[in-house]
Amino acid sequence: MYRIRFHGRGGQGMKTASRILGTACFLAGFEVQDAPRYGAERRGAPIFAYVRAGQAPIRERGIIRRPDLVVVADPTLVPIPAAGVLVGLDTHSLLLINSRETPQIWKGRLNCAGPVICFHPHSETRERSELPFVGTASAAAAARLLGFVELSHLEQAVQQELAGLDDPIVDKNLAIARRAHEQMAALEGRVREGEEASAHAYQIPDWIELPFEEARVSAPVIHAGLTSEAVPTGLWRTLRPVIDYDRCNRCWWVCSAFCPDGAIRVADGLPVIDYEHCKGCLVCMAQCPPHAIAALPEEEAAP
Amino acid sequence: MTRQLITGNGAAAWGARLARADYVPAFPITPQTEIIETLAAWIERAEMPGRLVTLESEHSMLTAAGAAAATGVRVFTATSSQGLLYAMEMLYTVAGWRAPFVLVNVSRGLATPLTLEPDHNDVLAARDCGFLQIHCATCQEVLDNLLIAYRLAEDQRVRLPVIVNLDGFYLSFTREPVDLPEPEEVDAFLPPFEARDIAFRASMPESQAVAVLGGSPYSYFRYESHLAALNGLGVYETAGAAFGEHFGRAYAPLDCYRCEDAEICYLMIGSFATKARVAVDSLRAAGQAVGLVRPRLLRPFPGEPLRKALLGKRGVAVIDQNLSFGMGGVLHAELASALYGQPQAPVLTSFVAGLGGRDIAPEELFEIARIAREAADNGVAPPPRLLYTEDELRELRTLQTLARVERNELGEA
Numbered sequence: 001m002y003r004i005r006f007h008g009r010g011g012q013g014m015k016t017a018s019r020i021l022g023t024a025c026f027l028a029g030f031e032v033q034d035a036p037r038y039g040a041e042r043r044g045a046p047i048f049a050y051v052r053a054g055q056a057p058i059r060e061r062g063i064i065r066r067p068d069l070v071v072v073a074d075p076t077l078v079p080i081p082a083a084g085v086l087v088g089l090d091t092h093s094l095l096l097i098n099s100r101e102t103p104q105i106w107k108g109r110l111n112c113a114g115p116v117i118c119f120h121p122h123s124e125t126r127e128r129s130e131l132p133f134v135g136t137a138s139a140a141a142a143a144r145l146l147g148f149v150e151l152s153h154l155e156q157a158v159q160q161e162l163a164g165l166d167d168p169i170v171d172k173n174l175a176i177a178r179r180a181h182e183q184m185a186a187l188e189g190r191v192r193e194g195e196e197a198s199a200h201a202y203q204i205p206d207w208i209e210l211p212f213e214e215a216r217v218s219a220p221v222i223h224a225g226l227t228s229e230a231v232p233t234g235l236w237r238t239l240r241p242v243i244d245y246d247r248c249n250r251c252w253w254v255c256s257a258f259c260p261d262g263a264i265r266v267a268d269g270l271p272v273i274d275y276e277h278c279k280g281c282l283v284c285m286a287q288c289p290p291h292a293i294a295a296l297p298e299e300e301a302a303p
Numbered sequence: 304m305t306r307q308l309i310t311g312n313g314a315a316a317w318g319a320r321l322a323r324a325d326y327v328p329a330f331p332i333t334p335q336t337e338i339i340e341t342l343a344a345w346i347e348r349a350e351m352p353g354r355l356v357t358l359e360s361e362h363s364m365l366t367a368a369g370a371a372a373a374t375g376v377r378v379f380t381a382t383s384s385q386g387l388l389y390a391m392e393m394l395y396t397v398a399g400w401r402a403p404f405v406l407v408n409v410s411r412g413l414a415t416p417l418t419l420e421p422d423h424n425d426v427l428a429a430r431d432c433g434f435l436q437i438h439c440a441t442c443q444e445v446l447d448n449l450l451i452a453y454r455l456a457e458d459q460r461v462r463l464p465v466i467v468n469l470d471g472f473y474l475s476f477t478r479e480p481v482d483l484p485e486p487e488e489v490d491a492f493l494p495p496f497e498a499r500d501i502a503f504r505a506s507m508p509e510s511q512a513v514a515v516l517g518g519s520p521y522s523y524f525r526y527e528s529h530l531a532a533l534n535g536l537g538v539y540e541t542a543g544a545a546f547g548e549h550f551g552r553a554y555a556p557l558d559c560y561r562c563e564d565a566e567i568c569y570l571m572i573g574s575f576a577t578k579a580r581v582a583v584d585s586l587r588a589a590g591q592a593v594g595l596v597r598p599r600l601l602r603p604f605p606g607e608p609l610r611k612a613l614l615g616k617r618g619v620a621v622i623d624q625n626l627s628f629g630m631g632g633v634l635h636a637e638l639a640s641a642l643y644g645q646p647q648a649p650v651l652t653s654f655v656a657g658l659g660g661r662d663i664a665p666e667e668l669f670e671i672a673r674i675a676r677e678a679a680d681n682g683v684a685p686p687p688r689l690l691y692t693e694d695e696l697r698e699l700r701t702l703q704t705l706a707r708v709e710r711n712e713l714g715e716a
Contacts, residue, residue: 019308022478026308034308035477039419059577061473062662197665199582199589205667206693220416222706230705 001054002193003064004142006135007085008073009238010043013135016161017073018049020139020177023157024149025053033058044236044279046083053146067093069191071142073134075099076298078110080235089114092192096141098134117145117187121180136173140180147189151181229277233261237280240301243271247292255284255293304488309481311474314442315381315407315467316341317481318449320351321489322405324379327355328367333419334471335383335409342379361390368404369397372464373511375498377453378404383471384411384425391428397464398433399528400511402501403456404464405449406434410573411471412659420660421470423573423625427633433528435465435535436602438572440558442479445469447552448599450493454542457496460534472660473574484550492549535603556600557608561587565594566617567675568649569668570638572598575624575657582668593672598634606641613642616649618679620671624657631655631687650679653687663690 004021008014015036022034036049050064066088075097077083089095091113097106103116110116121137136158143149158177162170212218243255248270255271256264263278264271273284285293309317315338319327327346329339345351358364361382368380382390387408408426412418426436437452439445445467452465469475503509515521539556547553558576561583562568569579576597586593596612596619598605613619623632630636635653642648652675656663667690678684 019478022308026480031480032308033477033479035472037472058479059581061477061574061578062660065662065664197585197669199585199591199669199672202666202669205664205670205690207667207670207688207691208693208696210689210691210696217703 001052001056001058001060001196002069002146002191003067004051004053004069004071004146004191005064005067006049006051006071006073006138006142007077007083008047008135008138009077009236010038010045010047011238012073013133014047014049014073014138015135017071017135017139017142018051019161020136020154020157021142021149022051022053023160024139024143024153025051025146027153027156028149030054030148031057033061037063043281044238045233046077046080046236048084051142064088066090066194068194069094069096069142069145071138072097073138074238075101076235086110086112090194092194094145094191096138096145098138115190117184117190119180119183121176121183133173133176136177137180140177141184144181144184144188145191147191151178154181232276233279234274234276237275237278237298239280239282239295240275240298241273241278241280241282241285241293242296242301243273244292244294245270247290248288249290249292251289254287254289258283258287304485305483306480307483308478309442309446309483310337310476310478311439311442311445311469312337312409312476313341313478314446314481315409315449315469316345317483318446318467319379319405319407320345321446321484321486322379322450322453322493323352323377323490323495324405325353325376326368326371326378327353328364328371328378328380329355329357330359330361330364330382330386332361332383332386334411334475335381335386335407337475338381338407338409361386362393365390365393365397365406368406369393369400369402369464369511370503372397372402372404373400373501373503375496375501375503377496379407380404381407381409383409384413387425388413388428391432394429394432394434396512399524401462401528401531402464402511403453403462403496405452405456406464406466407445407449408466408468409471409475410468418659420472421573421624422658422660423468423623423633426466426468427625429466430602430633433463433532434602435461435463435532435600437465437467437539437599438597438601439467439469439474439599440574440576440597442474442477443481443552444554444599445474446481446483447546447550447554450489451539451542451546451554453493453496454545455535455538458534458538458542459499461531461538463528463531463535468573470574482550482552488549492546532603536600536605536607539600554599555608556598556605557612558595558597558599559612560595560597562594562596562612564592566592567672567679568594568596568613568616568619569622569671570596570598570613570619570634571622571624572601572634573624575622575663578663578665579622579668582665582672585665586669586672591672591676604637604641609638609641610645613638613649614645615647618652618675619649620652620654620675622654622656622663622671624655626655626658635687650675650682650684652678652684654690655687656690661690 026032030053038047410421456465543554621635
């Protein structure tokens with residue numbers, strides 16, 4: 001059985017990516033299981049989705065512990081422990097990262113035992129309109145790396161999964177899928193199936209006896225204000241709102257009042273964005289009366 | 304018949320559509336919402352006849368479901384977790400009306416703390432309300448058992464509402480290949496609802512909420528519901544076998560996998576049981592006689608089938624994806640009551656696992672089988688075990704540290 005995990009941020013199309021790849025594998029005659037995993041508040045937050053494909057019916061479920069292929073649509077997720085991008089990677093696992101950097105740099109940075117491949121589906125990052133298509137590109141690249149998915153299966157899968165969208169959008173996705181598929185041509189079929197867990201010799205789980213602890217400790221209470229401050233939700237941001245203070249008319253309240261995360265304070269009559277906690281929802285940009293707020297892709301924005 | 308990738312939620316919606324549900328009272332809740340969204344879209348586009356009405360709460364939704372069922376139409380509704388509990392008063396009430404319909408519950412752990420991922424404390428809270436319960440392990444089983452559920456609910460020997468349960472995320476949002484039967488094939492298996500005397504009409508008022516004082520009439524009505532629920536076992540067996548004749552997939556109250564010559568069996572319900580199935584194959588490959596018993600039907604409780612399957616086995620590892628505070632795993636206690644005092648009863652070991660969707664690793668299932676075998680060898684069961692590792696506790700300590708930031712900053716440590 002092949003086990004593939006997609007990592008990205010809410011809004012980058014990871015669920016769609018898993019479905020395109022799942023459908024493509026299914027059309028190629030494989031048994032398939034695919035699923036997304038996310039929580040309540042997800043745009044920009046780390047999410048993952050996974051695909052299992054094999055010749056026999058699939059009974060294994062849930063998170064993939066030992067992936068054969070990990071696709072990272074957003075390289076800024078790698079250092080975030082909660083994203084779990086590197087969990088379960090071993091020497092056989094292939095790591096495909098959407099990055100302009102080289103595999104050598106990533107291998108060194110991550111001290112990674114297995115092979116690393118970098119791909120960059122966008123001709124130019126400045127072409128911001130292409131950012132939302134990273135999911136389709138990821139699915140297409142993964143399909144080529146698996147090797148058994150024909151281009152026609154991939155195209156049919158894109159059409160099937162995007163049915164209901166306007167034709168130009170579907171066409172653009174198809175073009176992006178073909179390009180990513182082509183980019184991986186030299187690496188076709190590089191994904192290797194991992195070994196199945198054996199009951200002969202297995203690692204005994206380190207179960208513990210949970211001790212009783214007083215409710216003062218064991219009740220699920222969090223002290224809201226400062227706890228929220230301790231969680232850097234700014235890491236969820238893909239687009240950064242930037243205030244042009246020359247255009248800001250110092251209304252002093254609109255962006256600040258509409259910010260759902262209380263991440264804009266007003267100091268000396270000027271709004272100041274707290275980038276540690278701004279999730280990049282861009283409500284402020286939509287609300288700003290003089291249009292003084294612009295959105296920049298996070299990887300380009302000055303820190 | 305076509306084979307497609309469909310989620311558990313999609314399979315539930317298809318089940319309602321193929322059953323030709325006339326009326327769908329609805330209220331959204333994660334991870335169930337997709338079911339009613341799918342049905343709403345079909346009804347909106349006139350791809351499905353029938354009527355969908357959004358209510359202002361699950362309590363009202365269940366009231367509407369029971370009231371509509373009492374008019375003799377075919378009713379489908381769905382909820383999850385907190386929603387099921389919010390409707391709890393009406394679950395008991397409408398079951399007593401003896402008006403049949405089908406409710407899908409998409410299992411999700413209960414607050415507090417709040418979660419979205421599955422365990423079975425929600426549906427087990429509805430254990431004693433009079434609804435029969437079918438527990439599914441695959442998306443295919445969700446679709447098929449929805450159709451069986453209508454046969455079960457509407458049977459004259461039963462006439463009780465039925466809950467079809469599927470796990471949130473692991474089935475609800477997970478796509479698997481599902482054989483989608485043709486509507487005519489389904490019609491042949493599930494004919495239109497013959498309502499007979501179920502004919503409540505606004506023009507002919509009748510009271511469903513009869514008050515009886517003195518325990519005697521009360522006992523009669525309650526016990527009659529119990530007897531009807533017990534009849535559900537035989538009716539499910541017949542309907543499940545008939546389903547096999549129509550579609551080639553037969554269903555029994557228990558799903559027994561490689562049990563015949565097994566010495567040790569896992570006992571679980573729900574989608575996590577397919578993980579145990581994989582573990583059974585691995586253990587068999589390693590030369591160990593292990594099997595899996597998975598009750599599909601939980602109400603009525605399949606006591607006799609369980610005795611038949613398990614008496615003579617050496618050990619049974621009960622894996623409960625639920626926790627009754629102050630008692631332990633619910634299935635363990637129910638199975639013990641079914642086997643108590645019986646000759647050749649196996650040694651039962653109790654494990655609590657998968658709370659709030661916590662994963663169960665293959666190694667953990669191997670170790671559970673080893674412990675169950677050891678208990679059988681010694682004739683003594685170890686204390687119940689929560690599957691929880693040292694790493695998990697370490698991660699929890701990090702969260703606790705974070706949760707106490709304020710306390711620390713205020714100098715209270």
